[in-house]
Amino acid sequence: xxxxxxxxxxxxxxxxxxxxxxxxxxxxxxxxxxxxxxxxxxxxxxxxxxxxxxxxxxxxxxxxxxxxxxxxxxxxxxxxxxxxxxxxxxxxxxxxxxxxxxxxxxx
Amino acid sequence: xxxxxxxxxxxxxxxxxxxxxxxxxxxxxxxxxxxxxxxxxxxxxxxxxxxxxxxxxxxxxxxxxxxxxxxxxxxxxxxxxxxxxxxxxxxxxxxxxxxxxxxxxxxxxxxxxxxxxxxx
Numbered sequence: 001x002x003x004x005x006x007x008x009x010x011x012x013x014x015x016x017x018x019x020x021x022x023x024x025x026x027x028x029x030x031x032x033x034x035x036x037x038x039x040x041x042x043x044x045x046x047x048x049x050x051x052x053x054x055x056x057x058x059x060x061x062x063x064x065x066x067x068x069x070x071x072x073x074x075x076x077x078x079x080x081x082x083x084x085x086x087x088x089x090x091x092x093x094x095x096x097x098x099x100x101x102x103x104x105x106x107x
Numbered sequence: 108x109x110x111x112x113x114x115x116x117x118x119x120x121x122x123x124x125x126x127x128x129x130x131x132x133x134x135x136x137x138x139x140x141x142x143x144x145x146x147x148x149x150x151x152x153x154x155x156x157x158x159x160x161x162x163x164x165x166x167x168x169x170x171x172x173x174x175x176x177x178x179x180x181x182x183x184x185x186x187x188x189x190x191x192x193x194x195x196x197x198x199x200x201x202x203x204x205x206x207x208x209x210x211x212x213x214x215x216x217x218x219x220x221x222x223x224x225x226x227x
Contacts, residue, residue, distance in 0.1 A: 032212075034213035043217040043220055044214075046214065046216075046217075089154075094157065095168050097154065
């Protein structure tokens with residue numbers, strides 16, 4: 001199974017800050033990586049797929065990069081509605097696996 | 108509007124069975140692969156099972172293989188998860204999700220979730 005390691009697990013940030021979250025796969029997955037945002041009590045929402053492709057409707061302040069085993073999700077200027085938990089997921093092969101999550105909280 | 112609505116979650120005793128349903132609308136259900144993903148209280152996301160659009164291929168997490176069965180009814184536009192021999196560790200919110208493409212197994216639409224609580 002492909003293990004996904006996400007870091008940090010917790011980020012304290014202010015409105016307007018640049019936030020970067022990393023995700024590392026235990027083996028190469030090309031660019032088969034997705035990022036999701038989840039708010040409390042809500043379902044996950046797809047932000048990015050294929051490592052860097054922004055899902056329709058997602059604000060341009062979100063971006064993704066990486067290939068192989070190392071990936072990043074960047075929020076260029078944190079907004080109030082971005083405080084949430086973020087998960088990466090390898091979309092390369094079954095069993096599908098998620099990172100442990102990064103909770104972004106208000107400083 | 109593309110929509111997924113789960114139902115069937117309940118408080119149930121260990122060893123019992125439960126069937127979850129996911130009603131799909133707003134897209135051609137038979138043309139898309141589907142998945143179940145769960146989230147235990149306060150924990151992260153765990154993929155449970157998936158089925159190809161044709162229904163001919165299924166996948167299961169090791170933690171549920173042999174106990175859970177994924178099926179779909181293309182005439183009712185509904186996905187199911189039959190869960191047998193339930194354990195306390197199966198307690199979670201269960202989400203139904205749609206794959207946008209196959210392969211490249213990311214999920215673009217999710218339901219609101221249904222809660223399964225396995226407890227004596």
